[in-house]
Amino acid sequence: MHSASLFIQIGAIILGLSILGRIAARMGMSPIPLYLLGGLAFGHGGVLSLSESDDFISVGADIGVILLLLLLGLEYNAKELVGNLRAGTPAGLVDLLLNATPGFIAGLLLGFEPVGCIALAGVTWISSSGVIAKVLRDLGRLGNRETPTILSVLVLEDLAMALYLPILTALLAGVGLLGGSITVLIAVATISVVLVVALRHGQTVSKALSSEEPEFLLLGVLGLTVLVAGIADQLKVSAAVGAFLVGIAISDEVAEHAQEVLAPLRDLFAAVFFVFFGLSTDPADLPPVLLPALALAVVTAITKIATGYWAARRAGIAKPGRYRAGGALVARGEFSIVIAGLAVAAGTDARLGPLATAYVLILVIAGPLTARFAEPAMRRMFGPKPAPRRAYADERDLDLLP
Numbered sequence: 001m002h003s004a005s006l007f008i009q010i011g012a013i014i015l016g017l018s019i020l021g022r023i024a025a026r027m028g029m030s031p032i033p034l035y036l037l038g039g040l041a042f043g044h045g046g047v048l049s050l051s052e053s054d055d056f057i058s059v060g061a062d063i064g065v066i067l068l069l070l071l072l073g074l075e076y077n078a079k080e081l082v083g084n085l086r087a088g089t090p091a092g093l094v095d096l097l098l099n100a101t102p103g104f105i106a107g108l109l110l111g112f113e114p115v116g117c118i119a120l121a122g123v124t125w126i127s128s129s130g131v132i133a134k135v136l137r138d139l140g141r142l143g144n145r146e147t148p149t150i151l152s153v154l155v156l157e158d159l160a161m162a163l164y165l166p167i168l169t170a171l172l173a174g175v176g177l178l179g180g181s182i183t184v185l186i187a188v189a190t191i192s193v194v195l196v197v198a199l200r201h202g203q204t205v206s207k208a209l210s211s212e213e214p215e216f217l218l219l220g221v222l223g224l225t226v227l228v229a230g231i232a233d234q235l236k237v238s239a240a241v242g243a244f245l246v247g248i249a250i251s252d253e254v255a256e257h258a259q260e261v262l263a264p265l266r267d268l269f270a271a272v273f274f275v276f277f278g279l280s281t282d283p284a285d286l287p288p289v290l291l292p293a294l295a296l297a298v299v300t301a302i303t304k305i306a307t308g309y310w311a312a313r314r315a316g317i318a319k320p321g322r323y324r325a326g327g328a329l330v331a332r333g334e335f336s337i338v339i340a341g342l343a344v345a346a347g348t349d350a351r352l353g354p355l356a357t358a359y360v361l362i363l364v365i366a367g368p369l370t371a372r373f374a375e376p377a378m379r380r381m382f383g384p385k386p387a388p389r390r391a392y393a394d395e396r397d398l399d400l401l402p
Contacts, residue, residue, distance in 0.1 A: 010056055017271045032134060033365040035274035040283060040361075057276045064273030065130045065334055066229045066243040067266040070221075072133040072151070073247020074255045075142055088152030091311035092160070095153055098303040100125035106296050112349050115171045119343035122164055123356045124300045128333025129154045129240055131364055134270055135371045136328060146321035149312045150328050158241045161335055163188070168339065172346035186235050194228070194242070198249035206254040218261045221250065240334070273334075274364075285354040286361070293358035301366060304329045305374060319382075320375055327374025331367020336360045 017031075020038055024031035103124030107117030132154060136142055197205070209220045225246045232242030250258060308326030317325065340356030 006056070013057070013272075013275065014268075017275065021271070031138075031271070032131060032274050032368045035271055036361065036364060039275040039279040042279065054279075057272055057279060060269050060272035061276035062239070062273075063226070064266075064269035064271070065240050066225060067262060068130045068133045068270050068273075069240045069244040070225045070247045071137075071259055071262060071266050072129070073244040074250060074259050075247075087315065088149065088156055088311065091149070091153055091307070091314060092156035094310055095157065095307045096125060096160070098307050099300055102296065102299050102303060106292070110292065110349075110351065110355075112352065115168075115346075116343060116348040116352055118171065119168060119339055119348065120352065120356070122168065122339040123332070123336040123359065124296065126157050126161065126332065126335040126339075127154060127304065127329050128331045128335070128364065128367070129158055129244075130270070130273060131331040131333045131367055132328055132371075134274075135331070135368045138368075139372060141324065141328075144321065144324065146312050146315075146317045146325040146328075149315045149317060150308065150325050153307065153311055153329060155244065158244065158335075161241070165339070165342070169342060172342060172348070194232075194245040194249075198245060202249045202251050205249045206251050209250065209258075210254045214257070214261045217254075217257055218265075221246075221258045221262065222265070286358045289351060289355040289358050293355055293362060296355075297359055297362040297366065300332075301330045301363065301370065305370070320379070323375040323378040324371070327370040327372070328367075330363060330370040330374075332360045332363045 016038060017035065020034040021031045024034050100121040104117045104121040106124075107120040112120065132150065136147060136150070141147055209217065209224065211217045211220065225243050228246050229239035229242040233239040247255075305326035308329040309322040312322040312325040336356060337360060340353055344350070344353040
């Protein structure tokens with residue numbers, strides 16, 4: 001690999017991201033859809049292939065997801081997380097029922113084998129924590145009243161993946177449910193240990209990482225996060241879950257300072273993640289499966305909005321917050337692609353890979369749009385009518401409306 005060509009490609013990508021981000025800002029929207037379309041245009045089968053920078057972009061994309069979930073975890077402490085999980089378990093079950101069922105039924109209609117149907121159910125079930133974390137930050141909603149409800153649904157999904165992925169892997173390998181039981185037990189034990197450390201020893205972790213020098217704080221928090229994410233991934237637990245749990249283990253002023261020093265890195269590598277998703281997709285594979293993917297995307301966008309609305313209503317959030325919660329959950333992303341990749345590698349129906357890719361591309365582009373526009377659209381159809389803007393300090397105050 002020639003270093004000059006590599007530097008040129010990386011520099012062009014980062015500069016292109018800057019331009020796309022500025023365009024999105026002028027349009028008043030999240031830059032995620034433009035990042036994805038840019039990656040699609042310059043990936044394999046696109047207008048121009050950036051093959052020499054593949055390794056950098058792949059690793060950068062993984063770091064991007066880790067940093068997105070780390071900083072999302074820094075917004076909350078362990079007690080808040082446990083409380084949200086307890087309160088959100090019914091919403092998690094509703095989420096599973098409403099969003100996995102359409103994927104399973106679609107698999108049956110398309111003639112997939114049972115294990116392929118189970119894989120497609122996972123693809124449609126899991127929202128993208130990385131995309132949603134980015135959208136919530138872009139829209140300034142991390143402090144909104146509905147955000148803990150959104151977070152509880154996402155965390156329940158990510159934790160469920162620690163059980164679902166080993167079981168799916170066992171089914172794909174033809175060894176049955178018992179063959180994956182040890183892996184599942186290891187995943188559950190890992191999550192439990194990290195949660196106990198976060199609850200009982202969070203102050204100790206924060207104190208150990210604390211430093212007046214931003215450089216040392218950055219290196220300590222980033223190093224610990226990547227280490228825990230790697231161990232979690234090795235134990236078949238999501239690296240994203242590991243990063244999120246590190247975030248909740250860090251509290252008080254240390255968490256605030258960590259957010260400040262890590263935010264620029266998060267923005268850079270999160271953008272790389274979304275570009276990587278587009279780069280890894282061959283546009284030629286998409287047209288044959290576009291119509292079934294579109295139909296499935298429409299159905300499961302509606303079921304996700306219903307999930308968010310129900311969960312927020314159960315949490316006592318007013319109608320505007322319910323609409324925002326539903327719209328924010330629509331995006332699918334990294335887990336859906338991982339599930340489809342496992343199934344395709346195991347030799348399931350060849351249509352599953354392109355179908356999942358087209359489906360995720362549709363919803364990863366539509367997700368930021370529904371997060372932004374679901375509330376005003378639903379207001380026009382079902383109310384309540386918005387009060388004059390001058391009567392409120394900011395958009396979050398609209399939750400006080402009946």
